[in-house]
Amino acid sequence: MTVTWTSGYDINEAVPLVQWGLKGDAQKKSSAGTLTFNRNSMCGSPARDFGWRDPGFIHTSFLKDLWPNAIYTYRMGHLLANGTYIWSKSYSFKSSPYPGQNSLQRIIIFGDMGKAERDGSNEYNNYQPGSLNTTDQLIKDLNNIDIVFHIGDISYANGYISQWDQFTAQVEPIASKVPYMVGSGNHERDWPGTGSFYENMDSGGECGVLAETMFYVPAENRAKFW
Numbered sequence: 556m557t558v559t560w561t562s563g564y565d566i567n568e569a570v571p572l573v574q575w576g577l578k579g580d581a582q583k584k585s586s587a588g589t590l591t592f593n594r595n596s597m598c599g600s601p602a603r604d605f606g607w608r609d610p611g612f613i614h615t616s617f618l619k620d621l622w623p624n625a626i627y628t629y630r631m632g633h634l635l636a637n638g639t640y641i642w643s644k645s646y647s648f649k650s651s652p653y654p655g656q657n658s659l660q661r662i663i664i665f666g667d668m669g670k671a672e673r674d675g676s677n678e679y680n681n682y683q684p685g686s687l688n689t690t691d692q693l694i695k696d697l698n699n700i701d702i703v704f705h706i707g708d709i710s711y712a713n714g715y716i717s718q719w720d721q722f723t724a725q726v727e728p729i730a731s732k733v734p735y736m737v738g739s740g741n742h743e744r745d746w747p748g749t750g751s752f753y754e755n756m757d758s759g760g761e762c763g764v765l766a767e768t769m770f771y772v773p774a775e776n777r778a779k780f781w
């Protein structure tokens with residue numbers, strides 16, 4: 556299971572980690588990676604100019620060798636230079652079945668969601684108010700969902716970087732409880748001359764950098780999530 560979160564701590568300021576284990580059992584610690592990117596990683600406007608906002612640091616940890624069908628608890632932490640830990644609140648998930656075992660898996664597959672403002676307000680380049688309905692319905696049904704596939708056009712930030720944090724905050728109640736698998740859409744990836752399948756400008760200059768950092772996979776080609 557992959558756990559991802561953001562913070563203001565670069566790797567030389569604090570060590571990121573996840574403390575986790577079977578519910579009610581001993582909780583061990585696993586290290587996490589720390590990634591970021593800067594303006595020059597963006598391929599064009601608005602991501603590189605008026606859409607830019609410093610993303611802070613994105614941490615990813617891989618929880619390995621899980622027992623099948625088991626409830627796990629976990630929390631994210633940082634070990635500060637003075638030896639003290641700071642911790643997030645505690646979350647839980649159920650691990651996957653053993654491969655091939657007889658089981659019922661309830662799967663949600665959708666794309667093109669985006670994000671919206673909780674207080675009903677509007678802001679520049681904000682055009683997915685219905686995403687709140689989708690998110691809230693998924694949260695309501697979460698006990699009947701085993702895994703979610705968001706197959707592309709994830710945040711629709713389109714180069715307005717701060718919208719990624721709004722999106723991840725919006726889906727956190729889902730993504731912290733069940734696996735939230737993502738694919739790369741035109742609004743994450745496309746930018747002329749950067750290797751995207753389509754030669755259009757739909758990513759707003761992000762050219763996949765946001766998506767592949769917020770949803771990090773240890774692949775040779777990080778733009779290929781699976």
Ligand SMILES: [Fe+2]
Pocket residue numbers: 667708740742
């Ligand atoms: Fe779309």
